[in-house]
Amino acid sequence: MPFPVDETDRLLTTTRAVRRRLDLDRPVPAEVLLECIDVAEQAPTGGNQSSRRWLVIRDPETKAALADLYRSAGGDWITNTYAKVKGTGHHNENAMRSADYLARNLEHVPVIVLATIYGIHDGSGRPGLFDSVIQAAWSLCLALRSRGLGSAWTTLHLNKADDVANLLDIPADVSQVVLLPVAWTIGEDFSPAVRQPAEEITWFERWGRTLQHPTDEAPAHEDGAGVTVEVDVNAPPEDIWPYVSDIDLPAQFSDEFQGAEWISPEPGIGATFLGRNHNERMGNWEVTCHITAYEENRTFAWNSADLEDPAAQWRFDLVPLAGATRLRFTMVLGPGPSGLTAAIAAMPDKEAKIIANRQKGQTANMRRCVEGIKALAESTTGEKGNGDLA
Numbered sequence: 117m118p119f120p121v122d123e124t125d126r127l128l129t130t131t132r133a134v135r136r137r138l139d140l141d142r143p144v145p146a147e148v149l150l151e152c153i154d155v156a157e158q159a160p161t162g163g164n165q166s167s168r169r170w171l172v173i174r175d176p177e178t179k180a181a182l183a184d185l186y187r188s189a190g191g192d193w194i195t196n197t198y199a200k201v202k203g204t205g206h207h208n209e210n211a212m213r214s215a216d217y218l219a220r221n222l223e224h225v226p227v228i229v230l231a232t233i234y235g236i237h238d239g240s241g242r243p244g245l246f247d248s249v250i251q252a253a254w255s256l257c258l259a260l261r262s263r264g265l266g267s268a269w270t271t272l273h274l275n276k277a278d279d280v281a282n283l284l285d286i287p288a289d290v291s292q293v294v295l296l297p298v299a300w301t302i303g304e305d306f307s308p309a310v311r312q313p314a315e316e317i318t319w320f321e322r323w324g325r326t327l328q329h330p331t332d333e334a335p336a337h338e339d340g341a342g343v344t345v346e347v348d349v350n351a352p353p354e355d356i357w358p359y360v361s362d363i364d365l366p367a368q369f370s371d372e373f374q375g376a377e378w379i380s381p382e383p384g385i386g387a388t389f390l391g392r393n394h395n396e397r398m399g400n401w402e403v404t405c406h407i408t409a410y411e412e413n414r415t416f417a418w419n420s421a422d423l424e425d426p427a428a429q430w431r432f433d434l435v436p437l438a439g440a441t442r443l444r445f446t447m448v449l450g451p452g453p454s455g456l457t458a459a460i461a462a463m464p465d466k467e468a469k470i471i472a473n474r475q476k477g478q479t480a481n482m483r484r485c486v487e488g489i490k491a492l493a494e495s496t497t498g499e500k501g502n503g504d505l506a
């Protein structure tokens with residue numbers, strides 16, 4: 117191993133947005149900053165040109181003026197929003213608490229580093245100089261963390277970029293990219309954050325095609341090949357949930373699913389319903405579905421055919437975003453026998469193709485379903501707004 121992977125992974129997974137644990141009293145030597153910037157400058161750069169410029173701000177008056185701009189550019193909004201969500205258990209409460217602290221204390225942080233680059237983004241989508249700064253700024257965060265310093269990636273100031281440029285004499289042909297408050301951290305123990313697992317957000321070969329059990333071969337039925345479709349809905353989760361939890365509703369949108377009725381009276385984990393399906397290859401069939409997750413406004417999941425050894429695993433998730441909700445609909449084949457089992461037994465050499473065809477067909481049905489739910493939810497969300505914090 118060229119590096120101790122445990123240690124490099126610890127660095128990569130525990131470099132957090134540090135705000136409330138920034139040590140406001142301990143000075144940060146310029147020498148350490150320059151050392152870290154030298155490390156950061158090793159990051160890839162478009163055209164192999166040296167166009168990044170790092171602005172280190174330590175003067176108390178300048179920091180105070182910058183902090184005022186940060187607050188008027190959005191920091192005050194964070195403080196007001198935190199006051200509203202404080203104590204409510206809102207999914208963003210902890211992040212808001214931390215961001216509010218930074219907004220109120222930015223001038224007290226020993227150093228503020230502004231990462232900039234020569235050039236103005238022309239919006240062309242071409243990778244260019246401007247896109248050369250982010251990876252370097254993140255390297256700076258990593259280099260700081262490995263020396264016991266912390267930072268937080270912030271961009272609110274960009275809402276007042278012209279005022280910031282005036283304050284700091286930044287030329288008009290320079291883009292500001294990220295503002296990093298830098299300090300020694302209080303304690304060195306930071307934990308990995310909860311993030312979505314790789315197998316849920318990594319597609320293989322085609323958009324949306326997942327693999328539950330990684331394999332280096334073409335996926336077999338038992339490898340858990342799946343499909344995920346996602347759509348952002350301009351409505352809060354509670355306005356989408358009635359459609360997501362209506363087991364009959366997808367029949368409006370699917371060319372295979374014909375409808376469903378509850379077998380057990382109450383929806384909830386362990387409850388069952390009967391789904392009716394039809395397609396050209398298999399004709400009509402019915403399948404019992406077993407609910408495996410049922411969290412109102414959040415998750416609705418079921419296994420089809422057999423609870424423990426399902427023909428397929430299905431799941432809706434409602435993920436709150438700022439101002440919207442991401443509706444995810446996922447399906448994983450198997451591991452139990454499914455409608456594909458007979459076809460695979462008859463043509464074992466075509467297994468991968470049979471699976472890929474099924475993924476393609478399911479993607480189309482599931483896409484129509486989430487688009488249909490989106491249209492319904494957005495038409496009924498009415499005056500309640502879009503679930504934004506503001």
Ligand SMILES: Cc1cc2nc3c(=O)[nH]c(=O)nc-3n(C[C@H](O)[C@H](O)[C@H](O)COP(=O)(O)O)c2cc1C
Pocket residue numbers: 131132133134211214215218268269270271272273309
């Ligand atoms: C593009 C971008 C802009 C951000 N802007 C701000 C900001 O202006 N203020 C702030 O307090 N945090 C900002 N953040 C930090 C995120 O909110 C932070 O990553 C989040 O709180 C999660 O913390 P973690 O990275 O430690 O998991 C920004 C992050 C990114 C990637």
